[in-house]
Amino acid sequence: MKEIIAVIRMNKMNQTKQALAEAGVASFTARKVVGRGKGKVDYLLLRGAQSGCEEAISQLGPGPKLIPKRLLNIVVSDELAAPVVRTIIAVNQTGHPGDGKIFVAPILEAVRIRTGQRGDTAIDETAA
Amino acid sequence: MLMIRAIIRPEKSPEVLAALLEAGFPAVTKMDVYGRGRQRGMRVGEVTYDELPKELLMIVVHDDDKDFVVDVIAKTSRSGPEGAYGDGKIFVSPIEEVYTVRTGGRDDIPSAASAALTTES
Numbered sequence: 001m002k003e004i005i006a007v008i009r010m011n012k013m014n015q016t017k018q019a020l021a022e023a024g025v026a027s028f029t030a031r032k033v034v035g036r037g038k039g040k041v042d043y044l045l046l047r048g049a050q051s052g053c054e055e056a057i058s059q060l061g062p063g064p065k066l067i068p069k070r071l072l073n074i075v076v077s078d079e080l081a082a083p084v085v086r087t088i089i090a091v092n093q094t095g096h097p098g099d100g101k102i103f104v105a106p107i108l109e110a111v112r113i114r115t116g117q118r119g120d121t122a123i124d125e126t127a128a
Numbered sequence: 129m130l131m132i133r134a135i136i137r138p139e140k141s142p143e144v145l146a147a148l149l150e151a152g153f154p155a156v157t158k159m160d161v162y163g164r165g166r167q168r169g170m171r172v173g174e175v176t177y178d179e180l181p182k183e184l185l186m187i188v189v190h191d192d193d194k195d196f197v198v199d200v201i202a203k204t205s206r207s208g209p210e211g212a213y214g215d216g217k218i219f220v221s222p223i224e225e226v227y228t229v230r231t232g233g234r235d236d237i238p239s240a241a242s243a244a245l246t247t248e249s
Contacts, residue, residue: 002224005131006229007157008229031159032159033157033158033159033186034157034158034159035155035156035157035158035186036154036155036156037154037155038154038155066145066158069157071157071159085225085227088229089227089229089232092229093229093230093232094230095230096230097230098230099228099229099230100229101155101188101226101227101228101229101235102225102226102227102229103129103131103188103223103225103226103227104223104224104225104226104227105131105221105222105223105224106222106224
């Protein structure tokens with residue numbers, strides 16, 4: 001089993017939900033988070049400001065702002081991981097910075113609380 | 129790659145974020161969480177608070193950078209030189225694949241292999 005942790009744009013949520021449902025993965029957890037990426041950091045400017053250069057300090061803002069994003073946690077079987085990642089990329093790709101990141105992490109055990117099923121059967125959506 | 133999840137005091141998070149930026153790790157995701165630790169929450173007079181507000185920072189780094197980043201977070205989020213109960217915890221877990229949505233390529237493998245993967249799909 002794999003956990004897919006995706007940070008995506010707020011306004012892409014509905015399209016992503018729809019695309020995931022069409023790909024056969026309707027279940028996931030989503031939450032609102034804030035974050036920043038690697039962009040908008042000028043290390044030369046930062047170093048200049050640290051060494052006390054007036055010009056650099058005046059250009060330096062309060063640092064990159066934390067931007068609101070949606071965090072999706074999707075747990076799927078090993079075979080479904082690649083198609084889900086492809087689906088999320090296809091829907092969320094605008095080509096501009098800030099499109100987000102996708103992380104794939106291993107999951108050792110899953111339990112469906114209602115029935116007590118474990119492992120892959122616990123996350124199989126086709127099972128009754 | 130490794131995911132570092134740090135549960136820290138909310139009032140310490142600007143300081144930690146600034147320290148991470150300065151250390152060259154600007155990319156971070158932050159969320160509000162509630163929880164308790166080994167002290168079973170906090171007791172103030174008669175009232176026991178067993179779900180204390182904290183902030184969770186999520187950072188994904190290369191394996192070699194783990195110790196450095198954990199060190200930066202631990203050092204800046206500790207309250208006072210001795211530290212205090214409630215300063216938080218840091219967890220590190222494995223990440224198998226990392227994708228950048230903008231390019232559709234993988235971040236955790238050399239760019240040539242990543243390009244091949246993108247054209248293939």
